[in-house]
Amino acid sequence: MTEETTEAPHKETPGDPAGTEWSNPLRDSRDRRLPRIAGPSGLVIFGVTGDLSRKKLMPAVYDLANRGLLPPGFSLVGFARRDWEDQDFAEVVHDAVEEHARTPFREEVWQQLAEGMRFVPGDFDDDTAFEQLRLTVDELDSSRGTSGNYAFYLSVPPRFFPKVVQQLKKHGLADAPAGAWRRAVIEKPFGHDLRSAKELNAIVHEVFAPDQVFRIDHYLGKETVQNILALRFANTMFEPIWNRSFVDHVQITMAEDIGIGGRAGYYDGIGAARDVIQNHLLQLMALTAMEEPASFDAASLLTEKLKVFRAVRLPKDLGRHTVRGQYEGAWQGGRRVCGYAEEDGIDAGSTTDTYAAIKLGVDNRRWAGVPFYLRTGKRLGRRVTEIAVVLQRAPHSPFDSTATEELGENAVVIRVQPDEGVTVRFGSKVPGTSMEIRDVSMDFAYGESFTESSPEAYERLILDVLLGDANLFPRHQEVEESWRILDPVEEYWASHGSPARYASGGWGPAEADEMLARDGRSWRRP
CATH class of the missing domain: 3.40.50.720 (NAD(P)-binding Rossmann-like Domain)
Incomplete structure (x- = not known):
């Protein structure tokens, strides 16, 4: 299970414990006035x-x-x-x-x-x-x-x-x-590869029917993850451009600024790709790439996510389009931190990855030719999880090259944590007499736009379990498809040397930058 940086708990203003409109973010979605209350249990x-x-x-x-x-x-x-x-x-x-x-x-x-x-x-x-x-x-x-x-x-x-x-x-x-x-x-983790996941599913389903099993991916309980669907399907300004005709590529990042802490017994031998990409990041990718479901019940969501997973294709050359790394000791945040091989309980020769980046494609009409870059790592520059949908450049620019020298690509960035919200980046004229264009951003922040605080992910997920609402829980088919995607990468890494090294406090190994540079692109700096 991925360990997140512990933050000071947010103490909300006391309100009506039964959940008034302003105090209860877990109300019944069918009626804003009614809370979703669990029955006897x-x-x-x-x-x-x-x-x-x-x-x-x-x-x-x-x-x-x-x-x-x-x-x-x-x-x-x-x-x-x-x-x-x-x-x-x-x-x-x-x-x-x-x-x-x-x-x-x-x-x-x-x-x-x-x-x-x-x-x-x-x-x-x-x-x-x-x-x-x-x-x-x-x-x-x-x-x-x-x-x-x-x-x-x-x-x-x-x-x-x-x-x-x-x-x-x-x-x-x-x-x-x-x-x-x-x-x-x-x-999680539900298995460590496709074979073990299938074996575990078989054992669990001998005792509990599939609709009785709730597999936790706490990222799916986060408000901003659920907002992906609202952003896409409730707004005509986004969905028409959410395809290969307008999108250049997609970057999905989960970065942590901490090391493994006291989790050596769990983490060593598992690594970043199995710990994060197989579940969190592939789920975020599915929600970003899926077609509009017939409804938002568990079966309809499963149908559309499975279509994405089954259309995912790995690059032919895994050596050029995947990277694994391991953090080394360095100064981070004003203090000296040790490298992964120096952590308590870790063998000095461990080849476990603490950083992983992969390039994926989705072979369907909507996304053909659009690369999805997924990366995760520990001891990176800051703690952040985001989905950046980077749009293509304008096919023709009437502006002088000097006027747009610093102009980047338009992007829609969904910030999952810690500053939950959405940023839209676009070019705007700088005030003055000359035509100078510069990147600017429009921000939506949950904390500033709503009086209710977002519920903690486990609040939402536990309540959904008690209510029998499986919308936010990956089914066994999703778990198995995720391992099908990741297994060839893990097998390739196991037979091709050791992870690249990167300094703690940076943004991963140089090989990851080179991976995107080969495609004429670069990683965002969140």
Whole structure:
């Protein structure tokens, strides 16, 4: 799972916990006045002692409760290898909420939520622990009115996914009572290549039907990612130019200014391409390139995204059109940082990529001949995720070359993080008596245009799981198609030497700049 820079939690102004029009960004999309409230239900988190649970999941559950979007009897069950009682677990959740929740702490909300908290100690191969979990679920159905509705969140390393789902089946937890539902929520990475993804899908689908499985890609829960579809299909000014007749190329960037931190055990051997391109960036590409869906339900979105994935083509010469890199020690942000090979827990000879860039094509009528450049990396110049749709230059310019010497290409840039919004770049005359043209930008910023704050991605995704809304969750076909695209690149890299080196604080290896220069283009500097 990709680790993002931790920001200070945003504390919103206290408002109506039931969600007034101005205070509740997770209202029912069919009626702006109505919040989307989950029915009777509970959430079981496996791996509840991990960073994801502490920093994201538990605070998100509290924020949903504070907004009035969870039922009064909502229940939260933690499962982990700890010698805790229920009150110990509640204390852990309390501390996580105080440190990371985005909404103000309200004692009455906390007390109602805490009454439904339970903890089950045990290992994943412990039959006694899963029997206790089943009894706990039954007890909550009786005492809290959860009606047999439970989502099981697997916030655990991928190697434990098969064991957990098999234990859920063995002890009857995957089977819902009549009229109730059971769902599995699975974090990435979902496999490490196409073969392992297919094997894992087969194991999971032996226990849960495909529509019961919610694969988390937290990027799809971000407001600006969802806004891609609104930008394209709700505005006549963009969609007519969103094609090969007007677009020169597309750049999709996810840059992090941090290193791997304490994630050596997860990251080494996985690398940037598997960690980010296979899921986040290919999903952003699909949303950018897809045709208009018949509707915005999960099935229609899946249909259009799969068309894009199946039309993606890798370049014939992977040596010239893909790059992998690894950061070296340097001065960054006024301090000396170590290189990847010097990080704790990393072998000095590791060839794991911390930077990856690839060129892709989409062989369909809309995008034929338009390259999509995807890049991601750690220890880069700044933290930013963006999609830049770069337009072709005007076919004829009546201006003198001296008047437009600094003029670049028009672009529509969707900023996913951290300054969420959209920038449109175009040329404009500089005030004065001469005809001098310079690039300028028009900016739309979420924080300045709406009174509501954007919900945190995990708030939206957890609520959607409880509601059974699968629009923002990749299906198994998408996962497998993404690995089909990436596997040949990984296989090529594995047999062609070591990653290029780049200095921390820069924008990646020189080879990545050369890759675009061969096409007569250059990377944007976000």
